[in-house]
Amino acid sequence: MRTDDLVEFLSRNLEPVDRGAILRTFCVAVAAGIAAALGVAFFGLGVRPDFTTTHALIFLALKLAFAIGIVGLAIVYLTRLMRPGGERRISPFLIMAPFLAIVLLAAISLGSAPRTHWDRMIVGDEWLECLLSIPIIAIVPFAASIWAVRKGAPTDLVRAGALAGLIAGGISAIGYALHCTDDSLPFVAVWYGGTIALCTLAGAVLGPRLLRW
Amino acid sequence: MSTDEIELKALMLASLDGDAAAHRVLLGRLSNRLRAYFKGKLTRIGKAAADAEDLVQEAVLAIHLKRDTYDTHEPLTPWVHAIARYKLIDFLRRTRALRADVPIGEADEVMAHDDREAAESSYDLRRLMDRLSKNMRCAIMAVKLDGLSTAEAARRCGLSESGVKVNVHRGLRTLAALIAQGTAP
Incomplete structure (x- = not known):
């Protein structure tokens, strides 16, 4: 085939492009992911029974702030990464900010507590549930983000996959936080931070396979 | 900013609005630059320049199909370069060459030269x-x-x-x- 013929072929009866479509698709995917995670929290796991107490509300707000911070930043970056060359416009350092913040707060909280409490503060009651729930709840949000990114044209598939995993992990943590009754900052740092990082890693590994175009 | 960038971006904006003539000119001019870019890259890593036309057409098709991913607030050259480079790496992986052979390069290199010696691609x-x-x-x-x-x-x-x-x-x-x-x- 001659390239001129291809150009002629592609140009004939050209349709105008809907420039906002790609971002709208992405928003729909994120919204669907959040709906799925909240659905699991409300109808599957159940919302924590004590959530009207002040203590519970403070920790719920903290966990949500951590998760929402991650999701918000990841959304900004992934909408760049889903366009060709978008990898030139992201800074990996800023992505780490919510993680650094929670680790710092956890360290302060450990520092101000007696050593004998440390085990309990880090391991909590439900570490295994948290370790399993966040990656499992993340599956639907992950599939939705990958679907949306495939509508774009990412040219750095590892990073785009990683960010899709990060968004999914963050959304999942939003849902899980509504159920989780382990209220300590070190617990959130280790088990929330760790499982979200795990989701990110899984996304980075799967990205090149799922996102190729 | 080069005159190329300004002219090609104007063509791109018109083609996004559905201007077929602008689209034809844009893809034609980009294909000449992509040909020079791919031939240069392929010969530098010791591959046959004959594959260049396949790559040109793959990139032209990608530019056409993915034109909705172009952010109109950004310059066009880096967008085209990212697509060209992605398609080159993908092609090399498919044909079992090493990715390490392709330096990232500057976006401008994709617009640096014209090559109008179009061969036929192997696609039918x-x-x-x-x-x-x-x-x-x-x-x-x-x-x-x-x-x-x-x-x-x-x-x-x-x-x-x-x-x-x-x-x-x-x-x-x-x-x-x-x-x-x-x-x-």
């Missing part, structure tokens, strides 16, 4: 079309090869007008995927 459009579904093939034939309007194409293929548009778009995406899988021609 008609044969590729045989692998599309009946509706996709009919819609693409009518709209893209015979130049019928959407309404005329809808009548010929027995589809609705939006069905024609969807089938053209999906068909082109399938063609690009067939080429990118390396199963073409």
